[in-house]
Amino acid sequence: MRPVLVVEDVRKYYGRVAAVDGVSLTIEEESVVGLIGPNGAGKTTLLDIISGVVRPDTGRIKLVTGEGEVDLTGRPISYITRMGVSRAFQIPNVFSGLTVLDNLRTALIASRRLYTRPTRSYEALPGVDEEAHRLASLVGLEDRVEVEASSLSHGERKLLDIAMALTTKPRVLLLDEPTAGLSAVEKGRIVELIEGLKRRGIPMLVVEHDLDVVFSVSDRVVAMHEGKVLVEGKPEEVRSDPRLRVAYFGE
Template structure:
């Protein structure tokens, strides 16, 4: 669905992403892990057009053919079907939960220029928004303002916003960040659910979550891929243990 070749981003003398070759397959849940400063968020910014690469290429498969999106702006990558949630909360706080999703759905449709018209004028987007809210477990909160939600529910809303427009690829940047331990299970269930019909690239620091939900784990360190494979293989990789895991063992493992 999404692939890069030699993808590189330099900021002056700093190489944040260094020659990354990567491919995300259809319906695959791949976690991207690594220490702080490894280049994970920069990699997301490159994939979604927020940053332009210094070198290398990015391609996305749409309608059965590969399209070069190396220099595409964010709105084009989104329209092609690559959507993203953010590490920092990114919602309209004074709008209702329904309106947040409705606006996102409309922005991906044919009425993007009229996103702030009365919601009743766009029944199809309201229907889509309600279906998404049902999927992410927030339908009962449809008329609640976003600022009134718990942090965990806000994270669920952000995933809902990313689902608007039915993307092919979801990039989820630390969806569990700041979520209470009581709410982590809801977020895990939601990640696993959306991965049933989307390709998902997940950045997550909670290694128990990574090991539980991932089909595949890619490890970045100093902008380079140092491991790529099934979770159990990556966990036991000596280079990954040195760079990031530091003796981590999954809870409950023998």
């Protein structure tokens, strides 16, 4: 399969500590890559680098599109999002003072660059409301569209966060611990959603602590330890690799 996102030899140091130390990985079209590792392995820093939150010291991030390669290294977050690399966060990052519907509207307005039209009402933009309602239904929030995001449960906010990341029709979706802090029922909804997105062919990089979740949804798993790639391969290969046990539990 064709690669859509290529991470080449990326390094990020904080003082003398290497948070990410020469990591390379590729996400191919229609595939889900699971990124695992113990706390402090560098998973979230890698996601921050790919999404433009953190600038790498060295290395390159390339997006492969139908028109060629786009260098995303060190580009602003808004540019990377517009190019089609979307992200949902470990702690849901939504607009708390806006309703669910307005959260989705504003994300759609930003991704379609409709904010330069100050003469139209944002509630009457062709195509925006239909798409916002479709995304709300996709994540199961269709009955909560008029609710302010601050009143949503943690799980609902996670779903809204993912729906907002989908407003760009992403070429690659980055999910940072999508099931963290959720009940079993909520976790089930998120896993169902990820599987649904996978069936739609959206390539994903999923950082996750729940190994059962990550091994069930991923086509390939990359395990990191102390900023480096420790082992990568098919889920069953990585699961049985003794180095993973050592990284998580020690000798």
